[in-house]
Amino acid sequence: MNRKIMHTLEYTKVVELLVQHASTSLGKDKASQLQPSGELDEVKRRLTATDEAAKVDRLKGGAPFGGIRDVRSALHRARIGGMLNPQELNDIGGTLFGGRRLKRFLTELHEETPIPLLQGVAELLEDNRTLEDKIKSCIDDNAHVLDQASPELGRIRSEIRSGEGRVREKLDQMVRTPSIAKMLQDALVTIRNDRYVIPVKAEYRSHFGGMIHDQSASGATLFIEPESVVQMNNKLRELKLKEEAEVEKILRLLSALVAEFADPLANNLDLLAELDFIFAKAVLARELKSTLPxxxxxxxxxxxxxxxxxxxxxxxxxxxxxxxxxxxxxxxxxxxxxxxxxxxxxxxxxxxxxxxxxxxxxxxxxxxxxxxxxxxxxxxxxxxxxxxxxxxxxxxxxxxxxxxxxxxxxxxxxxxxxxxxxxxxxxxxxxxxxxxxxxxxxxxxxxxxxxxxxxxxxxxxxxxxxxxxxxxxxxxxxxxxxxxxxxxxxxxxxxxxxxxxxxxxxxxxxxGEEDQRVESMIATLEENRLTAEAERNTATELRQEVEALKRKLEEERRRFDEQREKLLAKAEQEAREAVAKARREAEEIIAELRRMAMEERTGVKDHRLTEARRRLDQAVPELTNKMKRTASSQPKKAAVIGPGDEVLVTSLNQKGHVVELSGDAEAVVQLGIMKMKVAKVDLQLVSAKAEAKTPQQKVAAGVKRTRDDNVRTELDLRGQNLEESIMEVDRFLDESFLSNLGQVYIIHGKGTGVLRTGIQEYLKKHKHVKSYRTGNYGEGGTGVTVVELK
Missing domain, CATH: 3.40.50.300 (P-loop containing nucleotide triphosphate hydrolases)
Structure with missing residues (x-):
């Protein structure tokens, strides 16, 4: 691509912005060399990498690039046999650690959120713990060679510290001696040319033996090494020369180890530069609010x-x-x-x-x-x-x-x-x-x-x-x-x-007339365009409103389906429990019949008992059977039962005749050779006794126990006081719960807010209320409370 054209289109300024967002000098160098590609596959690969980095930036706030340095010049010197200084070795160790940490970060994130391209680059980073640990064991974070870098270095430095202690102790004694103290400019011990000295006034030079190493700018103070510590300082000097030689030996060994791994390290630097460059693109995308094209x-x-x-x-x-x-x-x-x-x-x-x-x-x-x-x-x-x-x-x-x-x-x-x-x-x-x-x-x-x-x-x-x-x-x-x-x-x-x-x-x-016609045509086009834009904006607003209503309707339908499934599941569970209870009672009855048959030698046959048990087994509801759900959802009529009526004992699936009524809740039923008391709710009328019934009985026979088909979903309380409203709300919620409603609306108006506050306080404690909220736009706003039932 022509560089002049890229400059004309201000592409170079975008590259400068990209460079600013790189975390390392490696990434900045890589970003500054960015060029467009004319290959579709390469462009898609680049955009995919940027997209993955943007995902990491969005989830984790970026990737860790701390400690990574551009050590290419140090690697080159190590290759040709040069000795690296402690700072260069420390940078190499930090770069190895930073690369290993970045690789671990991307690998762990890839397991949570797939970033295959970034993970593929990170996977190529080579871990060199041997070199990293060796450098860290010899050089500290301040680029200082540690005593434990070698046993010899530790011994030499121990002797140096002991020797320095003896010299300072000797000089401190001299400084504290009154006859010598009066000849000193200051009562202190200092160092000149790596040798311990004391500051002596110039006029006492003839009274003070030893070697002069320095003097003050005014010439009033001479820094003299007393004869008594000359040998001790000489010994320290020899030890320090040995220390320097040992440090150089350690640095050369480390440099040789770096040279041995120079090629993998150089490859790591290229990969780290690529990763930093990719994440710089992601940060730039965030800053510019950009999207993936x-x-x-x-x-x-x-x-x-x-x-x-x-x-x-x-x-x-x-x-x-x-x-x-x-x-x-x-x-x-x-x-x-x-x-x-x-x-x-x-x-x-x-x-x-x-x-x-x-x-x-x-x-x-x-x-x-x-x-x-x-x-x-x-x-x-x-x-x-x-x-x-x-x-x-x-x-x-x-x-x-x-x-x-x-x-x-x-x-x-x-x-x-x-x-x-x-x-x-x-x-x-x-x-x-x-x-x-x-x-x-x-x-x-x-x-x-x-x-x-x-x-x-x-x-x-x-x-x-x-x-x-x-x-x-x-x-x-x-x-x-x-x-x-x-x-x-x-x-x-x-x-x-x-x-x-x-x-x-x-x-x-x-x-010219032609030009005027052209201008007139353009003016008409522009007027039509403005009109079309206004109509399009109106249509867009209507579409958005319809979509909002559609989303609301779908949400209401979803909640209704959830409520229905919940109620069906509850009904099925209750049915299972009822059948299990009936089975237990039937087993007890069958056992009792067997015992009676054996005692009385009557004709109760085993195959009839087996058939009865089979019919009980068939009564167990199937949870996923839609036909049974449909049938169970339709209410059954209850009839008035009297003496002589043929009935079906639903829990036993056995027919019999009512002998007499035992109170309001039970009846005595003749089942074959035995009589038993059965709850009226467990009886289903098969055929009534063919005899005239009283008018009261006729009226009772027409009573239906079923839910009203026109169940209210709204309760309007406007104009009522709080006490009357709470009574109405309690009755309304009971009816709604029994009618299996999932959501109802209580209209209390806006007014002073007293009625709304009182009702909502009451709803907090009501046993049928799952949650409530103030109405949305289109539902009545603050004048309506929407209640979700359990």
Missing amino acids: MMNDRGFLKIKKGRHPLISRDSVVPLDVELGNQYSTIIITGPNTGGKTVALKTIGLLSLMAMSGLFVPAEDGSQLCVFDAIYADIGDEQSIEQNLSTFSSHMTNIIGILRDMTPKSLVLFDELGAGTDPAEGSALAISILEYIHNMGCRMVATTHYSELKAYAYDRKGVINASMEFDIQTLSPTYRLLVGVPGRSNAFAIAERLGLSRRIIEHARGQV
């Missing part, structure tokens, strides 16, 4: 609400543009300062960003194309020398573009044909556009020439566009309008600014 290689662009990444979000106007489907060329016309150049740069820059594996500042669903090259002739005319030099500069650039472009290129022209005679310039611009369009390139061009409006109107695959201008405020809105050519607003602007209407009318008379 869909990519293709068929020359199709569809940018939704695209923003120039270098313009503040508060001031940038989003760009909507589509290119490469119904039309491959867009001609943008309109006045200066309308935003044409920004639109042109946004299209080119977002394409370059996507081809580099960067997210683009646009809405989800935007599509961009992988071009083999992007060419641009964009420049501010005021920044170039005028007249022939302007035209010459543009034409030189355009000639280079025409020479290098291919059918898979994107070409961007700003003010095509400018800088020369308008008639010749427009004719030349049309010829250049025609040539590029016939080649099949994707092209966006801006121009002042009105002749190009007619060209775009007549050519298949070419479409007009313009930058919207608000005639009321005399200012551009910077919105790109595809399909509408730009109109000249000179007369309207002049009239708004106060130019004489007579002059304006005279000027209009100078404009």
Whole structure:
């Protein structure tokens, strides 16, 4: 890709932003070398890596890159036999630790959230614990060689500390001696040239033996090494030379070990640079509020609400543009300062960003194309020398573009044909556009020439566009309008600014009739567009409202289904318990019948008992049988039972006759050879005794125990006091619960809020209430409380 074009489209500034977000110097170096790719598979791989890193950044706030340093120069010196200093070795150890920690982080995260591409890169990082541990055991975090680096170094340093202690002790005794103290400038022991000395006043030099190592700037103080400690200092000097030799030996051993693993370490650095670079792209995407674009290689662009990444979000106007489907060329016309150049740069820059594996500042669903090259002739005319030099500069650039472009290129022209005679310039611009369009390139061009409006109107695959201008405020809105050519607003602007209407009318008379018709057509198109946009906005609002209602309805239906399933499950459980109880009672009865048969030698046969048990087994409900659910959901009629009626004992599945009634709740039933008391609720009337019944009995026989078909779901309490309302609410909730309602509405009105507060306090303690809330918009707002029942 031509670097001049990338500079023109401000791609280099985006790369600078990317460099700032890298965590290490390795990543910054990698980011600074970013170039767009013309291969679709490579671009998709880059975007996938950025997407995975963005996922990590969103879930974990980024990846750990602490401790990682650029140690490539140190590795090179180790390879050629150089000795590394403690700081360089410490950086290598820190880089090994940082790489191992990063690898562990990505591996563990991959188990929770798949990030296969990042995990694949991290998997290539080699752990070298041997070298890392060796460096850490010899050098501390302050790049100081530790005593335990070798036994010899530990012994030497121990002797040095002992020797220094003896020297200081000797000198401290001298300093504290009164006869010597008066000759000292200060009562202290110091070091000069790695030897312990004391500060002696210059006038006492002749009274003080020893070697002079230094003097103060004024010459009043001499730093003298007394003769009594010369031998001791000499011994310390020898020990320190041995220490330096031992330290050098340790550093050379470590450097040789680094050289041994130099190639794997260098490979690790490349992988760490790649990972840091990928995460820098993710951070940049977050900062720019960018999204993952869909990519293709068929020359199709569809940018939704695209923003120039270098313009503040508060001031940038989003760009909507589509290119490469119904039309491959867009001609943008309109006045200066309308935003044409920004639109042109946004299209080119977002394409370059996507081809580099960067997210683009646009809405989800935007599509961009992988071009083999992007060419641009964009420049501010005021920044170039005028007249022939302007035209010459543009034409030189355009000639280079025409020479290098291919059918898979994107070409961007700003003010095509400018800088020369308008008639010749427009004719030349049309010829250049025609040539590029016939080649099949994707092209966006801006121009002042009105002749190009007619060209775009007549050519298949070419479409007009313009930058919207608000005639009321005399200012551009910077919105790109595809399909509408730009109109000249000179007369309207002049009239708004106060130019004489007579002059304006005279000027209009100078404009050709054809041009006036074109302007009139454009004005009509713009008016129709504004009307269509208003209607579309209204339709969008209605659609959103319908979707909201649909979501609410689906939620209500889901809650109803949950409540129904809950009630069915409860009913099935109760049925199972009832059948189990009946089975136990039946087994007891059968056992009793057997005992009686044996005692009385009556004719109760075993096969009849087995048949009875089989019928009991068949009475167990099947939990997933929809037919049984349907049948069980329909209420059964209860009938008045009297003496002589044939009945079915449902718990035993046996028919018998009522002998007499035993109170209001039980009846004595004749079952074969035995009589037994049975609860009335366990009896089902088969046929009534064929005899006349009293009017009271007739009335009783018509009573039904079933739920009212018109169950209320709302209770209106407006106008009632709190005490009356609570009684009504209690009765209403009981009825609703018995009717298996999942949700009801209590209407109390807004008023002073006393009724609402009292009712909601009562609902907190009610046994049937699962939860409650104030009504939403469309449900009555604060004037309604929505109650969810258990």
